[in-house]
Amino acid sequence: MLRISKMKLKYMKFKTSLVLLIATLFTVNTFAQTAQTKPTRLAKVDGIAAVIGDQIVLESDVDRDFLMSKQQGIKTEDKCDFLNDMMLDKMLVDRARQDTLIKVTQDEVTRQLNSQVDGWIAQAGSEKQILDFFGFRTMAEMKNETRYLVEDNIYAREKRTMVVKGADATPEEVRLFFEKHQGELPDVKDELSLSHIVLYPEVSQENQQKIIDQLKEIKKEIEEGASFATKAILYSEDPGSSNNGGEYKKVSRGKMVKEFDAVAFNLQEGEISEPFKTDFGYHIVKLEKRRGQELDLRHILISLKPTEEEIKAATNKLDSIRVLIGDNKMTFKDAALRFSDDKYTKFNSGNLTNPNSGEDRFEKMALPLGMFTAVSGLNEGDLSSVFEDDFENRKALRLLKVDKFYPAHKINYEDDYYRIQKFAVQDKERTLLLDWVKRQVGDAFIKIGDAYKNCDFPIDWEKKQVK
Numbered sequence: 113m114l115r116i117s118k119m120k121l122k123y124m125k126f127k128t129s130l131v132l133l134i135a136t137l138f139t140v141n142t143f144a145q146t147a148q149t150k151p152t153r154l155a156k157v158d159g160i161a162a163v164i165g166d167q168i169v170l171e172s173d174v175d176r177d178f179l180m181s182k183q184q185g186i187k188t189e190d191k192c193d194f195l196n197d198m199m200l201d202k203m204l205v206d207r208a209r210q211d212t213l214i215k216v217t218q219d220e221v222t223r224q225l226n227s228q229v230d231g232w233i234a235q236a237g238s239e240k241q242i243l244d245f246f247g248f249r250t251m252a253e254m255k256n257e258t259r260y261l262v263e264d265n266i267y268a269r270e271k272r273t274m275v276v277k278g279a280d281a282t283p284e285e286v287r288l289f290f291e292k293h294q295g296e297l298p299d300v301k302d303e304l305s306l307s308h309i310v311l312y313p314e315v316s317q318e319n320q321q322k323i324i325d326q327l328k329e330i331k332k333e334i335e336e337g338a339s340f341a342t343k344a345i346l347y348s349e350d351p352g353s354s355n356n357g358g359e360y361k362k363v364s365r366g367k368m369v370k371e372f373d374a375v376a377f378n379l380q381e382g383e384i385s386e387p388f389k390t391d392f393g394y395h396i397v398k399l400e401k402r403r404g405q406e407l408d409l410r411h412i413l414i415s416l417k418p419t420e421e422e423i424k425a426a427t428n429k430l431d432s433i434r435v436l437i438g439d440n441k442m443t444f445k446d447a448a449l450r451f452s453d454d455k456y457t458k459f460n461s462g463n464l465t466n467p468n469s470g471e472d473r474f475e476k477m478a479l480p481l482g483m484f485t486a487v488s489g490l491n492e493g494d495l496s497s498v499f500e501d502d503f504e505n506r507k508a509l510r511l512l513k514v515d516k517f518y519p520a521h522k523i524n525y526e527d528d529y530y531r532i533q534k535f536a537v538q539d540k541e542r543t544l545l546l547d548w549v550k551r552q553v554g555d556a557f558i559k560i561g562d563a564y565k566n567c568d569f570p571i572d573w574e575k576k577q578v579k
Contacts, residue, residue: 161195162573163559166209167202169195171563192567199558199573203549205264206556208271216266217367218360222352225255225262226505227467231480233502255351275548276541281533289536290525297535300528303473303518304487307462309433309447309511310454310503313418313426323394323414327387330412331396334384340398340410349393350413358410365405372397376409392505418507423500426509430498434511438495444513453508462513471530473518483512490514546570 159171177194208214229251233239239251248254281289290297330347334340341357348354365373371390379385379399387394393415401408418426433451436442448462457463466474476484486496496512503510525532550571558573 159561159563161561161564162199162202163557164199164202165206165556167206169198169202171561173198174564190567192564192569195560195564195567196569196571199571200545200549201268203552203556204268204271204275207552208267211271211274213274214267214270215364215366216263216270218352218363219368219372221259221263221266222350223505224266225259225351228262229255229258230502230505252349252351252354256355259352272541272545276544279537279540279544281536281540286529286533286536287525289539290532293535294523297523297532299522300518300520300531302476302520304476304479305472305515305518306464306474306483306487307444307448307513307515308454308457308464309430309444309452309462311426311430311451311509312453312506313422313509315416315418315422319419319422320389320394320416323416324387327394327396327412327414331384331386334398340384340412344410344412347414348412349415350411353411354413358412359400359408360411361408362403363407363409372411376407379409416506423507423509427498427500430509430511434495434498444495454503463515469534472515482510486510486512487514492517 160168161171161174162169174191174195177198178191181194229242232242243249243251243254246254248257326347330343334343339357341359344354344358348358350358353360363376365377367373368376369390369392371388372395375385375388375395376397376399379397381399381402384398385396387396389395393413395411395413397409397411399407399409430451433442433447437444437447445461448458452458452462454462463472464474465472476487479487482499482501486499490496492514494514496510496514498509498511501508501510521527523531553571553573553575560567560573
């Protein structure tokens, strides 16, 4: 009989609810509907479907995906396919964590975590709705729990990329794939190509100095005997470490942003840094222990918070830029290059890329609430009003431009070639992934729950295979 701690079960229950929310937040109206039917009503959390190494799949995980498939109109016979796919993901995570070539930085986890949570809040409408939905008291507590799921997802993505590297589909293969599967491919919904200009409110030196002075006072109190861990719990705004007393263990170079590395790796054991600035705000760091090129440390982060006056000044500036573009006195491309604070798009006319697909198209109904509201009623070439948003974990002002509108239609070879090509490549990647997993089965601890013993899996999971 499989045994698992109560703490682990609590985390897995949360994880199930979280992934359900990820799966269901695909329109601006879905959250309200989902919140009325809590995840525990959609899926029972009462058993283990499978174990691969240290990775566990709950029966509720399988129930969730099976239900979502039906809600999206996908025909399916049983839950075996869903369990098989989840076991594939768990094998990727298990092997990725053992692969010394895969490095997942805490900075990367934090950025992806904050981006995802910001998206859910934008869809739901408020932090309170998200917190109430999952039963957390604070956003920091929720992010601390969510962090493990995000980290697993990154590990799985990195390992999968290595396994399927080089997979491609020729035009002929795309055509044949479409002819064979066109009846199974989803219709295309209303989509937009968007560009944006982002302005961060300029926080005055006076306000920045207040944060510096606060951190200096905290440092002084610690040096006089106060606990760094306690101060971090009380004051740090880093969701990844504040609940843990600001602690990060085994930090190697490159895991944090370069400004952080530059300070941390020049400290002596027991030394506390002076306040220093990164994109996240101001920090102080204490080096607990040095192990060669790895550090155990604690830190306190206090983020920059613009005042209402500073937000208003940035709004007025972006409004003026909008007028210049609207009067044809400046192109959107030139304005993005000259004024935008988004360093990833300012040199590319402000063009946005959908992080979920890698393309420049966004399904209109899946946009975060702020963006959806901003572009509602706009036509191709129109500019949105300036609106306040959270962007890259900071308060920002944004201006959107609708570059192109793609009306909903049945998927076809002429208009959607690159979309079909992606499906064809994914089909190839799945074959490569299955072959790779079959070679791993013999070396992994695998246990399948009794409810799924009779599944006809494409992989003989519990048979010890010779490579």
